[in-house]
Amino acid sequence: MALDDRTPPQTGHGVAVLVELPKHAGLSGTLSYRAATPLPVGQLLRVPLGRRVVCGIAWGDEGPLADARATPVLDEGAADAPVRRDVAEVLDALPPLGPGWRALIRFAAAYYQRAPGELALSVLPADLRELDTAALQRRLRRLDKRLGRTPPPAPKRRRGAAAATTAPETPVEPGPEPLPPPVLPDLSEEQRLALDALADAAERADPVLLHGATGSGKTEVYLRRVAAALDAGRQALLLVPEINLTPQLEARIRARFPGRVTVALHSGLGPAERLQNWLAAHLGWADIVLGTRMAVFASLPRLGLIVVDEEHDPSYKQQEGARYSARDLAVWRARQEGVAVILGSATPSLETWHNALPSPEGTGRYHRLGMPTRIGAGALPQVRLVDLTRLQEQFGRQMLRDQPFAPPLLAALRDRLERGEQSLVLLNRRGYAPVLHCPGCGWKSDCPHCSAWRVFHKLDRTLRCHHCGFAERVPRACPSCGDPDIQPIGRGTERLEEQLATALPGARIGRIDADTTRGKGSLEAQLAQVHDGDIDVLVGTQMVAKGHDFRRITLVAALQADAALFSSDFRAPERLFALLMQAGGRAGRDAAQAARSELWIQTWHPQHPLYAALTAHDYPAFAAGQLLERQQAGLPPFSHLALLRCEARTQESAMAFLAQAARRAAELQTQQPAWADILVYPPVPPSVQRVANVERAQMLVESPSRPALQRLLAAWLPSFQDDARQAGARVLRWAVDVDPLAI
């Protein structure tokens, strides 16, 4: 309905509206408009803002969850209130965004220190924000047709009746007509026990950690719980870390639940499809929503279950804008809406593990279920450590450095080749060599715009900066002294591929990394090549270690794993352990070959406890060791972190801005005793200090109490606006990252 703004109603109803205004705008919270009729909270609107008409959401204070900082800038009584403008349009063809969704937005905005309007609008599909009533009607008709439904459903549905009414008359995607009911796989004893426990936990809506080995059948357990949610007339939300993993799972879900509506929500969808799928979820027409981290913000009026697969995966943390953790928000949302949440992983994050350990070791907040056994296949792959320190007596240090593979590993690769089995070699570095070097004058291939080396890519003959993208044709001679003898230092996947071809003549070598998977569908094509047996040895970065099912690989080798052992990033060991377990999980998924599948690791530190735990496939031992170290160092989950980042024209101004912020924090801390034990560390430049000619600096804040940290941040951040203005144009932007992954 369009309201006529030439004849504004004399006695309109005031309505608080969330609109997208970045914090810099100096406005936060809601803006006040006038509407002809009272509007329900959560109603989507179009409102005039400046010279534009923008999308807004009717908002209001909603009890204890309301964000205290989101007070309207103006209220009814304000003397200097500008004339309230009229709501331009009410999109009442859509039901209002529900209380669960609104509470999630309120919480996430407050927790991650963003304006509620900015967060709320940024998690809606871009096309929805542009829609007026007429366009919306068109979209809804098209969606109706696609889902083969007739009139929109009543907003509330009785349990039991739902199954019949939600079933569309035709499948969502063009495909075979009515499918026969799928044959359910038999459950293992472990799966049965886990499902019993999950049913119990679901009654109480307790969060559950499903700690299941790779290949233990976690997905089947998820699907059984999804079935239970659907039978109860509810919607299920499944989160996966990467887009790459959605098509596989989506196909499996569609086959498993024919007649149910499954939609995907991730950034790989086009704007139109994204809107359609979002609408299907919001209207309650979709039964299953499968997506990446953004999907945690889907509007789900009948939500009954949330699954977070591979919950430890760093991709769940958004790295720009509102830097939220979709996994943490999933747990919060489930608790708030009183529904079950399952976190699944073979190598849980230490935060989750700590929450799943009973007191006094952990918090006991989550229920822990273990599924240690691999289905069908026998044992997990045997872990073999290649002790480079011992081998150097025999072969010399230089030879071990120059050759990618120590002789025993090379022999093992030859064995597989002779037996017609496949191998996977992991190296976490793209390109031919990470840096070029001139032995004559000491020149190195640095990036003119970043404090980083440019990587030599031999295939397209370029020097390429992986931070800013700056690329140039590789020089024939040293650009500094003219010496033609410039040399690559180190090794990336391109070079490894080349060296493998020499070491294993006749072997068919393949490579999968971000460079070989540029085009749409090229990852799938290359994976198919591996599946079809067209490849003997596959070289890849960590992207191949995730999720893909390689039935015929019996050897996985990890090169240069040691780097993570001594990284300054306190989470590096956790990530390495997860990566190696996951990589090992690629091997021997075929029962016939499981017995001789192996995970090889070349290391100078074979006695390291991480490798000992890995060899024993003992995640609990690894986690116990790590948690002890974290506790002693006062790191998460035993403390709570926030990272204040600043980007500026010069390093000095970035540091000065942070130093000023530190003084503000100190002031606040003297005023509020509860904040006294929060530690604000001195500002430091990050490991890559300059990117694309922008200088960066960061400052760590550490607190034993999460609420205290939250309150300090909320009181602290508003002061930055003035300080940045005083710093002038040199300070470009700042952002706070609550619960940062890397510091």
Add this chain to the structure above:
DNA sequence: AGCACGCCGACT
């Protein structure tokens, strides 16, 4: 962030 208004150089 958008998207204005606002005040000084090369073009019809």
Add this chain to the structure above:
DNA sequence: GTCGGCGTGCTC
């Protein structure tokens, strides 16, 4: 005389 550079400032 206009078209247009992007420097401040506002948005219920």
